[in-house]
Amino acid sequence: MSDIEQKRQYYRLKYPKRARPYVRFADEMFQVTEVSEGGIRMVLNNFTCMYKGLSMKGVLNLYGDRSIPIEGAVLRFDNDEVVLQLRKGPTFKIMVDQQRHIRQKYPSFFERLRGTAA
Known part of the structure; x- marks a missing residue:
C-alpha cells in the first residue's frame, strides 16, 4: 500500500476562474468549479x-x-456552491483531455494546487 491513499472514486479536476466550464439546466446557466466522472x-x-x-x-x-x-441530483450545498452527484456525465477519456489542457494552459494553477495539498 502506498503512503498516499486515494479516498475518492474519481479524480476531481479544479478549474482556474478564467477557464471555468459552464452547465446549462433549462433556462439557467452555472459556472462549474470542479468536474469529475461522478459529479x-x-x-x-x-x-x-x-x-x-x-x-x-x-x-x-x-x-x-x-x-x-x-x-444527476443535488448532493449538498457548500457556501455559495452546490455539488451534484452524476448518474451520467463525462467519461474518463474526456476528464484526461480536460486535465491535460488545464495543465498545459495554466501550469502555475496546478503548481499552486500541489503546494496547498502538500
Missing part, C-alpha cells in the same frame, strides 16, 4: 431554487467545444 461543483445563482435530492438534467460545456449531457 460537478458549481456556483449557485442568486435566484435559483434547488434542494437536496433534486434531480437535474442538463448539458455540461467543456473546453474544446465538448457538450456533455449530464444527469
Whole structure:
C-alpha cells in the first residue's frame, strides 16, 4: 500500500476562474468549479431554487467545444456552491483531455494546487 491513499472514486479536476466550464439546466446557466466522472461543483445563482435530492438534467460545456449531457441530483450545498452527484456525465477519456489542457494552459494553477495539498 502506498503512503498516499486515494479516498475518492474519481479524480476531481479544479478549474482556474478564467477557464471555468459552464452547465446549462433549462433556462439557467452555472459556472462549474470542479468536474469529475461522478459529479460537478458549481456556483449557485442568486435566484435559483434547488434542494437536496433534486434531480437535474442538463448539458455540461467543456473546453474544446465538448457538450456533455449530464444527469444527476443535488448532493449538498457548500457556501455559495452546490455539488451534484452524476448518474451520467463525462467519461474518463474526456476528464484526461480536460486535465491535460488545464495543465498545459495554466501550469502555475496546478503548481499552486500541489503546494496547498502538500
